[in-house]
Amino acid sequence: xxxxxxxxxxxxxxxxxxxxxxxxxxxxxxxxxxxxxxxxxxxxxxxxxxxxxxxxxxxxxxxxxxxxxxxxxxxxxxxxxxxxxxxxxxxxxxxxxxxxxxxxxxxxxxxxxxxxxxxxxxxxxxxxxxxxxxxxxxxxxxxxxxxxxxxxxxxxxxxxxxxxxxxxxxxxxxxxxxxxxxxxxxxxxxxxxxxxxxxxxxxxxxxxxxxxxxxxxxxxxxxxxxxxxxxxxxxxxxxxxxxxxxxxxxxxxxxxxxxxxxxxxxxxxxxxxxxxxxxxxxxxxxxxxxxxxxxxxxxxxxxxxxxxxxxxxxxxxxxxxxxxxxxxxxxxxxxxxxxxxxxxxxxxxxxxxxxxxxxxxxxxxxxxxxxxxxxxxxxxxxxxxxxxxxxx
Amino acid sequence: xxxxxxxxxxxxxxxxxxxxxxxxxxxxxxxxxxxxxxxxxxxxxxxxxxxxxxxxxxxxxxxxxxxxxxxxxxxxxxxxxxxxxxxxxxxxxxxxxxxxxxxxxxxxxxxxxxxxxxxxxxxxxxxxxxxxxxxxxxxxxxxxxxxxxxxxxxxxxxxxxxxxxxxxxxxxxxxxxxxxxxxxxxxxxxxxxxxxxxxxxxxxxxxxxxxxxxxxxxxxxxxxxxxxxxxxxxxxxxxxxxxxxxxxxxxxxxxxxxxxxxxxxxxxxxxxxxxxxxxxxxxxxxxxxxxxxxxxxxxxxxxxxxxxxxxxxxxxxxxxxxxxxxxxxxxxxxxxxxxxxxxxxxxxxxxxxxxxxxxxxxxxxxxxxxxxxxxxxxxxxxxxxxxxxxxx
DNA sequence: CAACTTTTGGTTGACCCCCGTCAAAAGTGC
DNA sequence: GCACTTTTGACGGGGGTCAACCAAAAGTTG
Numbered sequence: 001x002x003x004x005x006x007x008x009x010x011x012x013x014x015x016x017x018x019x020x021x022x023x024x025x026x027x028x029x030x031x032x033x034x035x036x037x038x039x040x041x042x043x044x045x046x047x048x049x050x051x052x053x054x055x056x057x058x059x060x061x062x063x064x065x066x067x068x069x070x071x072x073x074x075x076x077x078x079x080x081x082x083x084x085x086x087x088x089x090x091x092x093x094x095x096x097x098x099x100x101x102x103x104x105x106x107x108x109x110x111x112x113x114x115x116x117x118x119x120x121x122x123x124x125x126x127x128x129x130x131x132x133x134x135x136x137x138x139x140x141x142x143x144x145x146x147x148x149x150x151x152x153x154x155x156x157x158x159x160x161x162x163x164x165x166x167x168x169x170x171x172x173x174x175x176x177x178x179x180x181x182x183x184x185x186x187x188x189x190x191x192x193x194x195x196x197x198x199x200x201x202x203x204x205x206x207x208x209x210x211x212x213x214x215x216x217x218x219x220x221x222x223x224x225x226x227x228x229x230x231x232x233x234x235x236x237x238x239x240x241x242x243x244x245x246x247x248x249x250x251x252x253x254x255x256x257x258x259x260x261x262x263x264x265x266x267x268x269x270x271x272x273x274x275x276x277x278x279x280x281x282x283x284x285x286x287x288x289x290x291x292x293x294x295x296x297x298x299x300x301x302x303x304x305x306x307x308x309x310x311x312x313x314x315x316x317x318x319x320x321x322x323x324x325x326x327x328x329x330x331x332x333x334x335x336x337x338x339x340x341x342x343x344x345x346x347x348x349x350x351x352x353x354x355x356x357x358x359x360x361x362x363x364x365x366x367x368x369x370x371x372x373x374x375x376x377x378x379x380x381x382x383x384x385x386x387x388x389x390x391x392x
Numbered sequence: 393x394x395x396x397x398x399x400x401x402x403x404x405x406x407x408x409x410x411x412x413x414x415x416x417x418x419x420x421x422x423x424x425x426x427x428x429x430x431x432x433x434x435x436x437x438x439x440x441x442x443x444x445x446x447x448x449x450x451x452x453x454x455x456x457x458x459x460x461x462x463x464x465x466x467x468x469x470x471x472x473x474x475x476x477x478x479x480x481x482x483x484x485x486x487x488x489x490x491x492x493x494x495x496x497x498x499x500x501x502x503x504x505x506x507x508x509x510x511x512x513x514x515x516x517x518x519x520x521x522x523x524x525x526x527x528x529x530x531x532x533x534x535x536x537x538x539x540x541x542x543x544x545x546x547x548x549x550x551x552x553x554x555x556x557x558x559x560x561x562x563x564x565x566x567x568x569x570x571x572x573x574x575x576x577x578x579x580x581x582x583x584x585x586x587x588x589x590x591x592x593x594x595x596x597x598x599x600x601x602x603x604x605x606x607x608x609x610x611x612x613x614x615x616x617x618x619x620x621x622x623x624x625x626x627x628x629x630x631x632x633x634x635x636x637x638x639x640x641x642x643x644x645x646x647x648x649x650x651x652x653x654x655x656x657x658x659x660x661x662x663x664x665x666x667x668x669x670x671x672x673x674x675x676x677x678x679x680x681x682x683x684x685x686x687x688x689x690x691x692x693x694x695x696x697x698x699x700x701x702x703x704x705x706x707x708x709x710x711x712x713x714x715x716x717x718x719x720x721x722x723x724x725x726x727x728x729x730x731x732x733x734x735x736x737x738x739x740x741x742x743x744x745x746x747x748x749x750x751x752x753x754x755x756x757x758x759x760x761x762x763x764x765x766x767x768x769x770x771x772x773x774x775x776x777x778x779x780x781x782x783x784x
Numbered sequence: 785c786a787a788c789t790t791t792t793g794g795t796t797g798a799c800c801c802c803c804g805t806c807a808a809a810a811g812t813g814c
Numbered sequence: 815g816c817a818c819t820t821t822t823g824a825c826g827g828g829g830g831t832c833a834a835c836c837a838a839a840a841g842t843t844g
Contacts (some may be wrong), residue, residue, distance in 0.1 A: 030821080039803045044823070056761055067820020068810040152745055162745050209625040223711070225622045225629075232617070232713025235600040235744045243707040244741060246638035246651070255743060259638070317634040319615070322626025348638060351626045351647060353544055353554050422792075436793075459791030460839040675831045789842070799832080809822070814815100 005225065014046040014392075015385030017296045018055065018075075020360075022383065024100060026059035026072035044221045049072055049392060054079040055383075077102065080143035081135070082378040083182070086191060087120065089113055089150050089165055089217070093371055095125060096131040099143070099383065101375040103368070107130040113150060116168040117177065125181045145178055145186045146378035148194035148370050151237045158188035160233060164255075173239030187377045191370060192238060193229055195363075196222025198373030199326045203364045209322040210367070211242065215309065215338065216329035217284050219262045223320060241266070243312045261312050265305035267331045274301055291334040300336050308339020313342060314349035321354050328363035406438040406784075407777030410447065410467075414775065416492060418451035418464035437569070440463055441784060446471040471493065472535035473527070474770040475520045475574070478762030479512065481505055481542050481557055481609065484653060485763055486516060486524040489773065490545040493593065493767040495760070497523040505542060508560040509569065517573045536576050538770035539566060540583040541764050550580035556647075576619045579769045583762060585621050585631060587755075588614025590765030591718045595756045601714040604761070605632065607701065607730065609676050611654045613710060633658070635704045653704050657697035659723045666684035666693055676722045691729050697732020705734060706741035713746050720755035724774060 013342040014316075017036055029047060033040045050056045051073070059074035076099035085091040093109035107127050113120060124147075129275060132139060151163025158175035160166065164195045166195040175186035189197075196212035204210055210224040223230045231237050241262035242255050253263035261268055267284025274290065277297060281287050290298035313325060327339050327344075343360050350358075363369055381387065409428055411420060423441060430753035442448045443465070448607045453705045469492035476493075476611050478485040482501035488496045505512060516539075521605035524531060543555025552558065581589075588604035596602055602616040611633040621627050622725055633654035634647050645655035655661055658731035660677025666673040666682065669689060673679050677723060682690035717738075719731050735752050742750075771781065 028821085040804055040821090041804080041823085045802085064811055065820075066812060066818080068812095068822075201818055204761055221711070225617060225624070226620070228618070229714075230617045230622070232747065233715040234713055234745055236743070237711070237713040238712060239619075239710040239743065239746065240742055242709050244638050244703070246636050257741065286599075311636070315704065316711060318631040318635050319613075319629060319708060319711065320622075321626055321629040321631070322556065323625040349649065351628070352628055352632065354624075354631065357625065420792085433794080433833080434831055437830085442797085457791075458841060459789075459841070460793085461841095462792060785844100787843085789840105791838100791840085793838075795836085796834090797832105798834105799830105801828105801830085803828080806825085807823095807836075808829095808836100810820085812817105814817085 011066055013385060013389040014049050015146055015388030017043065018050060018383070018388050019385060021056055021073070021075045024063050024075050024077070026062070027073040028070035028072050030070060045100055050388075053391060055388070058213050075100070075295055080082070081132075081137050081383070082142055082368065082375055083124075083145045084130070084371040084378065084383065085124055085128075085145065085147040085149065085371075085373035086194070086374055087111070087124075087149055088115055088191065088370075092120070093122065093133065094127050094138070095371040095375065096128075096135050097375040097379075099372070099379050101151065101198075101372050101379060103136075105135040106371070107131060113166045114168070117172045117174070119175070124178065127380055129350065139182070142182060142184055144378035144382040145182055146183050146194065146374035146376070147174060147178070147186065147188045147189040147373050149174070149188060150191045152234065153188050153190050153193075153205060153229055154235050155187075155193075158186060160188075173276055180203050185378070187375075187381055189229070189231075189372075189377060190222070190235065190238075192220040192221075193222040193231065193334070194373030195328055196224055196238075196326075196373065197371040197376050198369035199363055199365055199372070201225050201376040202372050204324055204367070207323045209320045210318060210324045210326065211313075211364075212326045212328060213309070213313065214329035215265070215267065215305070215327065215331040217264065217266060217268050219266050219309070219329075221316075225320065225322075225332050233366060238310050240309075240312055240316070243315075245308050248308050265308040269328070270298075270305050270331070272299050276300055288330060288334040291337060299335075302331065302334050302337040305331070305340040306338040306343075307345050308341075310342040310345025311340075311349070314346045315351045317346060317354050317358065322361065323357060325358070325360045326363055327360065328365075397666075405781040406441050408610055409435065409438050410442060410775070410780050411777060413448055413467045415467070416467050416469070418454070418466040420454055420462035420491065420629075421460060424740055432763075433709060445759070447780070447781060452581045458544075467492070472774070473521070473524075473529050473533050474535055474767055474774065475537045475541045476536065476763040476765075476767035476770065477516055477520075477585070479503070479516075479539065479541055480762075484512070484515065486519050486523065487763040487767065488520075488527050488765070489767040491771050493590075493764050493771060495728065495763070497527040499523060506560070509564045509566070509742050513566070513569050516570065520574065527680075531574070534576050536572060536657070536770035536774040537574055537578045538572070538586065538766035538768070539569055539578065539580045540586040540766050541566070541580060542583045544626065545579050545580050545582050545585075546627050547579075547585075547623055550553075550578060552580075554643070554757075569694055573579050576768070577773055579766075581621070581766075582612075582614070582627065582630075584612040585614040585623065585760040586765030587720055587768055588616055588630075588718075588765065589621055589768050590761035590763070591720065591755055591757055591775065592616050594761070595770040596716055596718070599715045601712065602716045602718065602729075603708060603712060603716045604715045604755075605701070605705065605707075606721035607657070607659065607697070607723040609658060609660050610655030611658050611701070617712065617714075622707055630703055632701075635707075637700050637752060638704055640700050640703070653700060657700040659721070662693050662723070664696050666690055680722060680726040684727060687769060691727075694723065694726050694729040695733040697723070698730040699737050700733075701730075702734040703738025703741070706738045707743045709738060709750065710745050715749060717750065717752045719752065720757075720761055724754050 057076040077098040093108035095106040219239040250258035251263040254258035271281040449468040470491040485500035487498040527723035612631040643655040647653035663673040
């Protein structure tokens with residue numbers, strides 16, 4: 001089958017070559033020529049173009065292999081900046097990052113999403129400007145904005161659709177509003193989706209199939225299949241929270257159904273159960289506190305939540321066959337109890353072919369998955385081959 | 393965000409233009425020029441190229457809009473043929489189709505996959521040649537071969553991996569073997585995956601997210617997300633059969649676990665249950681027969697199987713958020729009982745956002761989804777932009 | 785029915801991009 | 815210091831694309 005593809009004369013712009021350099025590693029002209037199949041002279045021209053745009057920079061000379069040592073070039077992530085916004089139900093985080101998603105400045109504050117688009121996006125604009133100022137970057141250096149919202153979002157338009165916990169945001173033109181102030185591309189997605197993206201970009205770039213599970217007040221997941229986020233028909237894919245759990249009672253859920261995973265194993269559900277046993281646990285954070293202080297009842301409850309989540313994840317493993325499952329959200333910070341419960345069930349319930357190379361790990365981004373993902377989403381758009389070619 | 397993309401100078405080959413014509417509709421040169429943004433002279437040159445390759449043909453004149461009536465051109469599916477092979481556990485089907493997946497000649501016969509690659513692929517070669525002869529097509533007209541196998545397949549290499557019901561096929565180089573005789577690209581995939589592809593191409597081309605579920609002796613599914621098959625890390629995605637069913641007992645399953653969907657709701661499981669009640673049902677086909685003959689016990693059992701499948705599908709709807717679920721396999725041919733049971737549970741268990749536009753339908757390909765998908769898989773490869781450009 | 789309008793179809797020359805080649809530059813090894 | 819290796823930038827040729835022009839075909843209008 002490859003004989004047909006061997007010499008396909010498909011012209012590639014400078015943007016395609018640039019993608020190879022996105023990883024930050026320095027490369028010589030010869031490296032790029034052999035990798036892209038194009039002539040060295042063509043590569044040289046593209047290098048000049050990208051250099052003058054500031055997107056790449058000389059990275060010294062490589063060691064000689066007997067002749068003149070080649071000059072190397074590497075991606076210059078400091079050429080531009082993007083704003084990464086992670087809006088939760090009651091908390092907002094906004095970061096200014098470079099094009100490698102390195103955080104340059106950051107703010108976070110309690111902020112109720114229920115205050116509505118006007119107030120919240122106003123806060124975003126205000127603090128975005130502040131971050132640009134503290135990082136001493138002009139508005140002309142801003143290349144894009146990425147936003148995560150706690151509800152379903154139609155990614156192509158950036159409009160939330162029927163979001164349960166933020167009804168005032170239904171069908172609001174978030175990109176349009178933000179573009180009134182920041183005249184750059186604005187990308188919007190579900191908060192769990194951007195966390196999946198962040199974790200993937202930050203720690204699992206070489207893995208093509210990843211499932212990110214957030215266990216906090218609620219439970220949700222983001223699906224990366226064949227290296228891209230999969231959002232489903234209405235942007236509602238990955239909704240783990242309202243899957244029924246086999247053999248875990250039928251606790252009523254806020255969605256109106258019974259026996260949903262979220263009603264059984266979310267941080268809130270665990271807290272409620274512990275509170276009923278007389279412990280001082282009102283929210284997810286209290287559960288984490290109790291576990292960390294060595295409370296055995298709390299540890300056992302978290303482990304049981306892990307088992308319940310594992311029951312649902314076992315089904316997801318069979319369906320999606322990921323290489324990695326990343327467990328994030330506040331409840332994942334309560335030691336190894338949650339993930340132990342998850343592993344226990346998943347490895348028992350799933351078929352060998354699906355589990356033999358499956359890793360189940362905790363988030364490695366320490367709560368920054370959201371902003372990292374929002375940043376990555378914006379950067380991906382801004383540095384896409386088409387955008388680069390248009391930018392010259 | 394579109395301002396950056398507006399005039400992206402991304403050169404496109406003849407193959408890209410050709411993709412627009414794949415739908416079979418006739419188009420004028422002007423249509424193609426405005427659609428691709430290229431000059432009419434460029435389009436004219438490409439038309440000539442594709443015409444001389446036989447891939448497109450004149451399709452008469454369109455009606456004049458006041459001036460000279462334009463000539464139209466349309467995809468010529470008869471330019472080449474592909475072999476589509478659908479191998480089941482005990483049955484094989486092989487078809488010769490044109491580039492629009494129209495069947496030109498077809499053979500099917502009982503054939504045990506367990507006889508091993510040598511015997512089975514020998515049969516494929518032999519009957520492939522026969523079909524070419526009956527359709528009066530030379531070997532030079534064969535453009536590709538698509539094969540579906542009843543087990544997990546690493547699609548990139550075409551090698552089955554750890555297939556439970558065909559152990560002799562593990563890591564066999566199926567494309568290599570077939571290419572020894574047919575010197576054309578050979579694409580291989582799981583049988584349920586190609587059924588999903590076939591159903592998508594034949595009936596749901598405009599839908600981006602589709603889940604195809606096969607209910608026969610076993611239960612499996614194929615996932616189409618963002619318009620492409622998603623196979624997971626080991627090609628094992630879509631394995632519905634061994635998901636645990638909430639609240640449906642814990643019947644032992646051949647996979648070694650308990651309570652798997654396949655052990656509860658597959659055609660075999662239903663047959664076994666009916667047999668235990670004294671009915672003459674040894675295989676899935678017998679169940680269908682009983683239902684068609686009006687047996688109420690059998691109907692009820694099929695409907696209950698539908699409910700059990702629905703329980704698992706509800707979770708899949710939450711995770712994948714498809715627009716369409718297609719139910720295929722022999723048990724779907726037993727009237728509306730199966731799908732009624734499925735609908736009953738899915739629409740009750742899933743969230744409104746995911747179900748408001750969800751359609752659950754039976755297969756519209758009358759058992760031909762497999763060969764149609766195998767054909768589509770091969771055609772997609774052969775007519776990809778890169779392949780077309782290479783072919784000139 | 786003839787002239788005009790409209791639209792398509794084909795051709796040509798200019799331009800741009802990409803590729804090969806070549807000589808100069810910069811190091812290495814003897 | 816010299817021969818050899820490798821990289822680098824420059825130059826000319828070739829292929830493809832575009833814009834423009836002209837011719838042809840059909841419909842419109844008087």
